[in-house]
Amino acid sequence: MARKIERISTLFQPLKVIPKNATLKGDNLLSNSQKLMLENGIIRQSGNGMFHILPLGMKALEKLIKLVDKEMAKLNAQKVLLPALTDAKLWIKSGRWQTAGAELFKMKDRHSKEYILSPTHEEAIAALVASISPVSHHKLPIRMYQISSKFRDEKKSRFGMIRGKEFIMKDLYTFDQTLPAAKNTYAEVCQAYDKIFGAIGVSYAKVIGDNGIMGGSLSHEYHFLTKIGEDSLMLCDTCKYGANKEVFEGENCPSCKNGKIQEKHGIEVGHTFVLGSSYSAPLDATFMDSDGKANPLEMGSYGLGMTRILAAAIESLSPADEIRWPLVLTPYTVCIITPKDGSKEEAASQTAYKLYNDLNSINSLRGDVIIDDRGSLTIGKRVLDARKTGYPFIIVVGKKSLLADPLFEVFDVFKSECLDLRLPDLMDFISEIVSPRNANKWKAAVPG
Ligand SMILES: [Zn+2]
Structure with missing residues (x-):
């Protein structure tokens, strides 16, 4: 069966005009990524700190989910879905009902039973494991x-999906027998995070974190470095040492001793914790050791702010007026522009659809090509739109495609290059770029 053609003419992409100097809108401080995502119909605001993710945004989010799922599978982590509502009793047991503060959404059902709209699920998952405890050490x-969706009653939502009331997070919870085993798990997860952030390609820093309300003994934060970042990071210019300013002590680098410490701004996109037994003990998540004795499990908690990663990546990569996605997360990698209606080259329309099918036959490009079939618009206008939306490769089927030896115009947006290619060369060029074995080149192609 023929695959559905992905067309811009039928895409739900409501554009929005935002005045040039708009930076403040009530409490809602506007960032470049937020402006670009709203203007280009990636997201739409539904209320203060709340956003609809539109089809192009979902395409990008689904790519990120796939990337994360792949690394989680390598860790033998299994995917589950816990309810967004957590019984208040669990948070009372862990002590966080009192300490979490005003950012916690608390609510009651019709029987006056209290719940929270969960910002995180340590209690809920500890209770799940407790329900089958003691777990055999085998x-x-x-x-x-x-x-899943997480909730936080932000006093000041700002920067669009970077700090909203509702956001999508990946949260991994691990249960080990001993603290050393939990630390091994920690190292494994950190490696997986390095792979995920390496593939995304935005420059990031891993720093010693602030445990905040989480408790536990060891934590790191992953940050995208950008000037609107609300966290101050102290980074060594010589070695890899970095710490959140909140926990940084001393003037010199505590790791290499002679490196200079520089302060940079970051947006936190990931956080890792060794929690020890601070949740498993009060909630009775235990295992049976080889002597038949029940002990609390050693827990770890690992978050990735999925919607925040998308927005923060755009924030750090994009110029003022065009979206730049990380190549692995762009909603569509290739945008084909058809000839204008009524033009001499309109006869080449067929060629555009044939090219669409040819590109879709490349395995790693299936479903990753969109055709701008809005033939009433000039090619120039559509190239501008494609650049603004952030498609990294734009192929124009224009006059030259009518030559005896047809040529296609290929815009490589990241490299600011325009190439005239014959079909076989075009196929080679694109296949090479999207080939999984060139994943590292893709990474290198992210604009600085
Ligand atoms: Zn150092």
Whole structure:
């Protein structure tokens, strides 16, 4: 069966005009990524700190989910989905009901039973494991993750999906027998995070984190470096040492001793914790050791702010007026522009659709090509739109495609190059770029 053609003429992409100097809108401080995502119909605001993710935004989010799922599978982490509502009793047991503060959404059902709209699920997952406790030590480690909506009653929502009231997070929870085993798990997850952030390609820093309300003994934060970042990071210019300013002590680098410390701004996009037994003990998540004794499990918690990663990546990569996606997350990698209606080259329309099918036959490009069939618009206008939306490769089927030896105009947006290619060369060029073995080149192609 023929695959559905992905067309811009039928895409739900409501554009929005935002005045040039708009930076403040009530409490809602506007960032470049937010402006670009709203203007180009990637997201739409539904209320203060709340956003609809539109089809192009979903395409990007789904690519990110796929990337994360792949790395989670390598860790033998299993995907689950916990309810967004968590019984208040669990948070009372862990002590966070009192300490979490005003950012926690608390609510009651019709029977006056209290719940929270969960910002995170340590209690809920500890209670799940407690319900089958004590777990046999043969069953350990247990690693479970979910990708779901989380909620935070932000005093000041700002920067669009970078700081909203509702956001999508990947949260992984791990259960080990001993603290050393939990630390091994920690190292494995950190490696997976490095792979995920490496593939995204935005420059990031891993720093010693602030445990905040989480408790636990060891934590790191992953940040995208950008000037609107609300966290101050202290980074060594010589070695890889970095710490959140909140936990940084001393003037010199504590790791290499002689490096200079520089302060940079970051947006936190990931956080890792060794929690020890601070949740498993009060909630009775235990395992049976070889002597038949029940002990609390050693827990770890690992978050990735999925919607925040998308927005923060755009924030750090994009110039003022065009979206730049990380290549692995762009909603569509290739945009084909058809000839203008009524033009001499209109006869080449067929060629555009044939090219669409040819490109879709490349395995790693299936479903990743969109055709701008809005033939009433000039090619120039559509190239501008494609650049603004952030498609990294734009192929124009224009006059030259009518030559005896047809040529296609290929815009490589990241490299600011325009090439005239014959079909076989075009196929080679694109296949090479999207080939999985060139994943590292893709990474290198992210604009600085
Ligand atoms: Zn250093």
